[in-house]
Amino acid sequence: MLNRILRTGRKKFGGDIFGDYGKNRYAPLWDDTSTPISRGFSWVYSMAHNNIGAISHALPGELDVPKGDAKLESLIKSIDPSRVIYNGLVPFLVSVLEFYLKNILIIALKYDSNAQHMITDLRREVSPIALRDEKSPEELIADSISFQDLRNVKKAFRKWLNVDIKKPLTPSETASEESLWRRLDDLIKYRHDIIHRMGVDRSFSRTDFLNQAQLIEESLDLLLKTLADKYQIDIEQIKD
Secondary structure, three states, X not given: OHHHHHHHHHHHHOOOOEEOOEEOOOOOOOOOOOOHHHHHHHHHHHHHHHHHHHHHHOOOOOOOOOOOOHXXXXXXXXXXXXXXXXXXXXXXXXXXXXXXXXXXXXXXXXHOHHHHHHHHHHHHHHHHHHHHXXXXXXXXXXXXXXXXXXXXXXXXXXXXXXXXXXXHHOOOOOOOOOOHHHHHHHHHHHHHHHHHHOOOOOOOOHHHHHHHHHHHHHHHHHHHHHHHHHOOOOHHHHHO
16 A cells, blocks of 8 residues: 555656655565464454553552561551552453453354354354344354353363363473463452452462463463464464
8 A cells, every 4th residue: 555655646746755665666565474363363362462561561569668577567568559459450360361262262263164164053043143133153152151161161162173272271290380271260260259259368469460460471372372283373473
């Protein structure tokens, strides 16, 4: 489009154009190797990571605590209002995970040939609902899943896409670290406790929140790699 505008301008007004590529030189074009599924994944990935980055950078700091008095330090931390904010933002992190899983599934369903074959068998049943709700069959399938229940999410990805999303988030049996899958499940339970029981944990610090944000980001990256391998997508292209 830029080249077209420049050509039109020269044709109409004459003269020379001096740009980044030299005198009367147009922008070199490149082959677009992206696909609908890679562009969809890229959009979901960017939305998730950009929002985590934004909330992490905007996170308020904790109160300054005088050193040397352990009891006073513990008291100040227990009444620090910032810690209520950290707790209150935990549901935001879980919502990023839900957004990512749901939209990645919808996009994959639209362009996975095996999934489309399965959807074809169900299309007669879901089409009237889709017409009424203005939703696609893929969206209706996603709407039927609770993305806060990782076990059901695992079943859905296995059923429709033949992908085990738990595997990349679980270390080998000999590994000493706790699995990301278990930590995600614990985070979802913690979110549930905050929302439904006002379970504010006064020991939950700014560092704790940032560690949970990193947990989400690491998990999204590993899930993306798994799907990129399946659909033969350049993962760096998606991250760009």
